[in-house]
Amino acid sequence: MKLYSYFRSSAAYRVRIALNFKDVAYETVPIHLQKDGGRHKSAEYRAVNPQMRVPALELPGGEVLVQSLAIINYLEETFPEPALLPPDARSRAHVRAIADIVACDIHPLDNLAPLNYLRDPLKQDQAAVRGWYHHWILEGFAAIEALIKPGPYAFGPAVTLADVCLVPQVANAKRFKVPLDAFPKIIAAEEACQELPAFDKARPENQPDAE
Amino acid sequence: MKLYSYFRSSAAYRVRIALNFKDVAYETVPIHLQKDGGRHKSAEYRAVNPQMRVPALELPGGEVLVQSLAIINYLEETFPEPALLPPDARSRAHVRAIADIVACDIHPLDNLAPLNYLRDPLKQDQAAVRGWYHHWILEGFAAIEALIKPGPYAFGPAVTLADVCLVPQVANAKRFKVPLDAFPKIIAAEEACQELPAFDKARPENQPDAE
Numbered sequence: 001m002k003l004y005s006y007f008r009s010s011a012a013y014r015v016r017i018a019l020n021f022k023d024v025a026y027e028t029v030p031i032h033l034q035k036d037g038g039r040h041k042s043a044e045y046r047a048v049n050p051q052m053r054v055p056a057l058e059l060p061g062g063e064v065l066v067q068s069l070a071i072i073n074y075l076e077e078t079f080p081e082p083a084l085l086p087p088d089a090r091s092r093a094h095v096r097a098i099a100d101i102v103a104c105d106i107h108p109l110d111n112l113a114p115l116n117y118l119r120d121p122l123k124q125d126q127a128a129v130r131g132w133y134h135h136w137i138l139e140g141f142a143a144i145e146a147l148i149k150p151g152p153y154a155f156g157p158a159v160t161l162a163d164v165c166l167v168p169q170v171a172n173a174k175r176f177k178v179p180l181d182a183f184p185k186i187i188a189a190e191e192a193c194q195e196l197p198a199f200d201k202a203r204p205e206n207q208p209d210a211e
Numbered sequence: 212m213k214l215y216s217y218f219r220s221s222a223a224y225r226v227r228i229a230l231n232f233k234d235v236a237y238e239t240v241p242i243h244l245q246k247d248g249g250r251h252k253s254a255e256y257r258a259v260n261p262q263m264r265v266p267a268l269e270l271p272g273g274e275v276l277v278q279s280l281a282i283i284n285y286l287e288e289t290f291p292e293p294a295l296l297p298p299d300a301r302s303r304a305h306v307r308a309i310a311d312i313v314a315c316d317i318h319p320l321d322n323l324a325p326l327n328y329l330r331d332p333l334k335q336d337q338a339a340v341r342g343w344y345h346h347w348i349l350e351g352f353a354a355i356e357a358l359i360k361p362g363p364y365a366f367g368p369a370v371t372l373a374d375v376c377l378v379p380q381v382a383n384a385k386r387f388k389v390p391l392d393a394f395p396k397i398i399a400a401e402e403a404c405q406e407l408p409a410f411d412k413a414r415p416e417n418q419p420d421a422e
Contacts, residue, residue: 074307
């Protein structure tokens with residue numbers, strides 16, 4: 001498989017964790033989101049993913065899957081062990097809820113495209129953009145902190161999709177110096193995950209395109 | 212089951228479609244997002260959903276599920292027929308990708324909270340907020356238009372999760388007068404869905420709390 005990735009993309013980071021966790025071999029195809037005005041906007045990459053975003057996963061036959069959570073669900077269905085979702089439907093719903101607070105209510109607002117939109121055309125200065133960035137993490141993390149289970153991981157004794165989404169979001173929060181003192185459960189889950197090779201290998205700084 | 216809903220919430224609209232499609236009986240508990248400064252922020256509702264958003268689904272035993280896609284996945288697993296996801300993993304991934312472009316890349320940016328944030332503290336006027344609103348729909352719909360299958364529905368001859376997410380997003384687009392001429396496939400899928408009772412019954416104007 002080929003993973004079209006950018007070392008700093010937290011959506012690509014999720015997929016890297018899931019691939020590593022399930023021990024699925026893949027080759028990284030780096031797509032730099034800032035060089036040349038954004039290589040994801042090239043005609044070549046547009047042919048891979050019409051949405052012009054990373055990640056995209058190319059299967060051995062050439063078929064391309066897009067959207068990080070759709071890709072991870074595909075991996076879960078195709079390589080069921082080790083599982084990223086618990087066996088019972090209610091627990092799965094709780095795990096997916098935590099994952100979706102990250103994937104729907106935090107990350108899309110703090111993604112590159114809306115931050116650029118705030119800067120231009122909306123002419124917001126760096127302090128305003130930073131305030132926006134912090135706001136959605138603080139609000140989303142407050143909800144997650146209330147939903148998280150006793151650890152070590154976000155949903156208890158096993159790693160789940162909740163951790164796969166949470167760890168890259170915590171990395172972004174730290175990078176942008178969001179104060180995380182109010183979220184001891186999130187931090188404890190993140191620290192437990194970072195001890196696992198699947199998570200460590202997926203870190204931005206461990207990617208072939210890291211700067 | 213009890214669905215905490217707001218007639219205009221497009222995330223709640225998705226869950227209403229899924230419940231109707233699977234013929235699951237439910238009672239609507241209206242949570243008005245604008246009256247009294249937002250009834251979703253009341254202590255009473257916070258005890259139901261710590262994230263203070265709709266929808267939330269209360270199961271017969273009292274357990275509460277949150278996040279629209281987590282709820283719909285729960286319904287799909289618990290009431291598998293009629294299915295909202297195709298049987299094979301690759302097709303499921305394509306359906307989920309369309310759903311996630313709506314749920315992650317369009318809707319969160321045009322949700323009530325970010326629009327309020329643009330107005331205050333960012334002091335953006337109505338034209339700027341409207342431009343923002345249109346922008347994310349136009350960009351996301353362009354990607355979906357390229358991914359959509361020959362109809363009548365978004366992923367072919369059967370209704371899927373893609374339609375469940377797309378129809379409420381089209382409703383929002385129309386309400387805010389987003390030009391949709393460039394998306395004939397999306398519009399055709401939406402029109403086909405609207406002929407089905409499950410979709411019709413879920414429309415904002417057909418809710419008990421409609422204004």
